Amino acid sequence: MGLVLNRPSETAVADPLPQWREHAVEPAVVFVGGPVRQEAAICLAHSAGAPGSEGWQPLFDRLGTVDLARGPGELGVEIDAVRVFAGYAGWGAGQLEAEIDAGAWYVLKAAPGDVMCAEPTRLWRSVLRRQPGVLSAVASYPADLSQN
Numbered sequence: 001m002g003l004v005l006n007r008p009s010e011t012a013v014a015d016p017l018p019q020w021r022e023h024a025v026e027p028a029v030v031f032v033g034g035p036v037r038q039e040a041a042i043c044l045a046h047s048a049g050a051p052g053s054e055g056w057q058p059l060f061d062r063l064g065t066v067d068l069a070r071g072p073g074e075l076g077v078e079i080d081a082v083r084v085f086a087g088y089a090g091w092g093a094g095q096l097e098a099e100i101d102a103g104a105w106y107v108l109k110a111a112p113g114d115v116m117c118a119e120p121t122r123l124w125r126s127v128l129r130r131q132p133g134v135l136s137a138v139a140s141y142p143a144d145l146s147q148n
Contacts, residue, residue, distance in 0.1 A: 002089040003042065005115060006123040007032040013084050016041075019071045025081045025116045033085030042085045043068050044115050050077035061112055081116050106135065 008031050013024040021028070023045070033042055043066040047056065053076040058064040062080075072079055091099075099105055108127060117123050128139035 003033040003044070003085050004031070004089060005117075006120045008120055009086070011086075013082075017068060017084065020068070020082055020084070023072055023079050023082045025083060026118055027120070031083060031085045031120070033087045034089030036088050036090045038087035040087065041068055042088060043082050044085070045082045046080040046116060047077045048080065053077055063115060083116055106138075 008027050008029045011030045013028050013030055014021040016030065020043075030041070032038070044059075045056070045064055045066045046062045047058070047064060048062065050056065050058070052058055052064075055067040055070040055075040056064055056077045056079075066075065066079065066082060068084070096105075100107060106128070108131060111127075111130070114123060114127065117126070119126075125139040129136055
């Protein structure tokens with residue numbers, strides 16, 4: 001399972017989830033997390049490194065998931081920022097590994113600010129630009145390679 005991090009929608013987080021409005025980072029919209037189950041929401045959040053509780057599950061560093069059925073004051077932890085995703089990306093058994101082996105994906109380390117970046121439409125280029133060697137040049141490729 002994965003989430004597309006750079007596809008903001010037109011729907012404000014406050015529309016479906018008014019209780020999370022003040023915690024949503026800019027752009028404060030619901031993101032399209034992927035093509036699978038777009039009626040379901042996944043929320044990634046920053047907290048001050050609190051241990052897991054009902055409604056909050058830490059993943060790594062300050063990043064974790066939040067149960068959106070609960071309000072911010074019901075989690076037992078202080079939430080600094082949230083980003084909400086509708087849907088997710090999914091693969092069958094062995095499918096993602098085969099795609100990686102075929103060279104269809106760049107597998108790179110995330111930076112702490114990637115998930116909550118202020119300019120998500122530029123995230124792909126930003127991540128590539130900070131890579132060493134020739135991979136950083138891929139950030140400059142035009143979207144339509146025939147325009148190169």
